[in-house]
Amino acid sequence: MNLKDQFKNLKLEAEKELSFLKDEKTWERLRVEYLGRKGKLTALMNELGAVAEAEKPALGQFANTVKAELKRAFETARHSVREGTSEASFDSTIPGTNFPLGHSHPITAMRNEVADIFRSLNFTVLEGNELENEWYNFEALNIPPTHPARDIQDTFFVKGGESKRGKRVMRTHTSNMQIRVMENHAPPLRAVVIGRVFRNEATDASHQHTFHQVEGFVVDKNISVANLVYTLKTMLSGIFKKDVKVRLRPSYFPFVEPGFELDFACVNCEGRGCSVCKRTGWVEMLGCGMIHPNVFKAAGYPKGAYTGFAFGMGLDRLVMMRHGIDDVRHFLGSDMRFLEQF
């Protein structure tokens, strides 16, 4: 038998023995027998010296391969011996392996879910800039300089940020994208804008100066209140994964007319009244309405040509409701004890 075949045989022989391996003691004995300093592999290696010079490189390489493969086989065998225990001592109540996992931020997770729902309803999903000018954030949305919403205590202004379209502000809502989209696209439009918004408000467990909003709008020739109700009901049913009952109440937002507040029948108590819905059976969810003609005018659309609806919803509250989170400050808190729960 030539040397090469001897190497092959040695490998086969060792692998066969390893396949019957029962315990770590045997493994150690076999390791000494094959891989030890006076073992079978070393013995064969030593014979390489006697091989003709021409054959040496190839055979040497081959020997090295066998050696590496044997080592690997022994390692694998050792693991299986270690991890396999007898049937009597097998304890299925020991916790499963704690694989290291990453964690999705619950706001992003909800954002993606909402984005998917709207994408499936044929909406374009956008984000937009967070630093905006007053025109897009206010004037174009029919919020004149004298409107209470413009008060300095609500809006963050940026130093030295004068532009032709007013001072620069941290957007106070994602509605700033309404005009930006309308300016560049003719109807039909179906868009949803999800992103960060900022209000200069005191921070507590339910208020934060930075939060996230979902703004949606639909514009076409004959969009109606009836369409608005249908679409929002569909969206909420998608989020809560059940048929959700909704109701409209009158409300006021300068950029819509008529303006509504949309409530949904509390999914926690099925409308019977609980602490989530403050015992009213209804949960206030979002502001919405039919887009004000002045907004279309600011976008440069011809008068009376289109109708549309718009709505704005807080993402943070939705996430808090879903997971029972009691403090909005966790979202920007970077606390692993919070993050690793998601």
Next chain:
Amino acid sequence: MKISYNWLSEYLAKKVPPTKVAELLTMTIAEVETTEDLGEKLAGVVVGVIEKIDSHPNADRLKLVTVNVGAKTLRVVCGGTNVCVGMRVAFAHVGARVKWHGENWTTLESALIRGEKSEGMICSSVELELEDQYPPKAEREIIDLKDISAKTGTPLAQALGVDDVVFTIDNKSLTHRADLFSHIGIAREVAVAAGIAFQEPKIVKRKAPKGARLEPLTLRMEEKRFCRRNMNVIMSVKVGPSPDWLKRRLESVGLRSINNVVDVTNYVMLEYGQPHHAFDASKVADHTIVVRRARDGEQVTTLDGVQRKLTRDMLVIADPEKALDIAGVMGGENSEVQNDTTRIILEVSNLDPLIIRRTSQSLGLRTEGVVRWEKGLTTPLVEKGFWRAVELLQDIADAKILSRILDKHPVKERSTGITLRYDYLTRLIGQDIPADSVQRILTALECVVRKSHGEWKVTPPIFRQDLRSEEDCIEEVARIVGYNSITPKPLLATLELPSAQADLSAEFQMIQTCIELQCAEVMNNTFYGDEERAKTGMNMPHIELENSQSEELKYLRASLLPGLLSSIEKNIRTTRNLRFVERGHIFRAPNDEHVALAAVVTGDTDRVFFDAKGMVCDLCRRLGIDIAFQPYARNGNFSAEEAFVTQAKAVNIVVRGRPIGIVSIVPLSLARSFHTDQQIGFFHLFTAPLMAASSGARSFTRLPEFPNVYLDLAFEVPDTVAFESIERAIRNAGEPLLASYELFDVYEGAQVRDGCRSLAFHLVYRAPDRTLTLEEAARVHDTIIQSLKKHFTIIVRGETSRE
């Protein structure tokens, strides 16, 4: 805003139950946030009359009392010291709630007291929390209702006039409806919504008695633009306490009774929504009222005792010598109506909403008046309120008119007609509404409606300044019809694919990949302060907020790294080997906003650099983006990240020849300033150029038909040799049979010579057209070794013995 149900009901032709009123308000006008039943705690307590008193057989201090409670008589055990036959008492039936010994509210049960049955309880004031109305004079004294004339058996809440229900209405949804900040305004709407008649009180104009000597009164209107109407009169008054009904009205909606004159002004404000003011006439010089701007630095001490410094941008009501009142905001102490006041000047005006709001803001003083002014009241209300106040003052303060009635009205509002098209109404609502309903509703809301050719000409009443457009009219019709009678209809539109450019899903996929690579996603503040800048040494200019909440939140973040290092700082004491990823907007200049993606990795060795680098490779591979790494070079795009880079341990991420990001290790000193003793590797990149380069589709490589030959190779090489050049040498020498290779170990330390490191590779050989023999593979393998030896000083491990 609080609205009293009893008060509201005065203006309604028919009684509507409180729950129904709350529902109508919420569903057609504005949300009722809370409904509070003031009489609730007195439920089950009635007015009773004591008929007979017997002694208790087992207790000296207790008596057996027979009480007439209206329909029947009941016998109870009573320990009241002042109990006597014929006394009118507060009787709590079994089931009523009483405050046991003035401590805990409990539900009353029939009980045996010292062996005698007691079916109810005669209450003391502490037991019903009525100490204010009936202050107890002695212990164990029961309430004596001698001042109450109500019939025996009348519920006590009703007898005391506290059987009211108070609604709290959300002001925010009414900011455009100045007319609704009053009981009359709300009543008008409830009447329309309930379909019943609205009864507005009749206004009676009065004059000074015939032949009376009139006192002089002058009104100088200097600011006609800001004061659109002003009415004044001098009246004699008898200042005293208000009657109970007036006190109760004010108290039910949260106002304190002061005296009859002040209470009337407040009452009329709550009734009509029109604020009023009464000055002590003896304190007004020359009996002259001047409406003017304040002077810069002028001071007024307001009724709350605070001295306020005014500016030219504020309006005052003054006399020729001094300011008397900050117009629309609060009256002044110098002309306050007091107990010894005998004559007043009643002053009612209409003021500009904006100037009042700004004055209120700059003084930090918000009053019930301001809440109404800032919504924009209308001038006809001045007259209504004025005459209502005169009437009430005559009724309850024995007031007499002593002067002419002055009424200056420089600005009058007009109502312009609005065209309302029926087809537009149905188009916007998405449902037919009967035309006669449209007409009926608008008319009930006091609009003048004329119909012609399928459309209406709608002229709203003056007090509805918010009704300006066709949509406004449609809203009125739809909300009264009921929004929830609208049948939802699906959107009909052509289905279109979203533009790939606008699609953010690829960007969010990158976060997802980092999460798979064991990162926790964080969201940090968009703002940070000087501390972060000082700690990180970021010296590039930052955009600064003009009105930040605090010094810690005054700059817009120029990079995600300060936030991510803070995330590490917050957690490193409890968790080692952290990995965070964040996607967010960063700001370099007002017109320079970008979306960035960054991750940080902490660990004990330089390995963290390669972890970050590996993440970049993986997330780009997922998106089918080709990237390269090049030696780090300073670049204006990374001016904010520069401070975080260790020059010798940094590379640029390059896409299509452009550097779009950095991978590096944070200098140890910087890590330490964030209280971190581990190494921090990071990447920070701009997402837009990556997205632009994303091909979306990865192309498939056919699976090889012939098997691989695997050979390993390990060698020592001086650590000055870049891996890149070794890689190149292996690739070149291995062509074409070297199919792939993998660096599986890098080792420095014992067993490796100084200045060297050991690299270990798995090499995979394969031929595209045949099964490669081991010999062939070994030949290529050897060529690689020879090539490496030629280019670099290497020592192949395992060969040492043979050399």
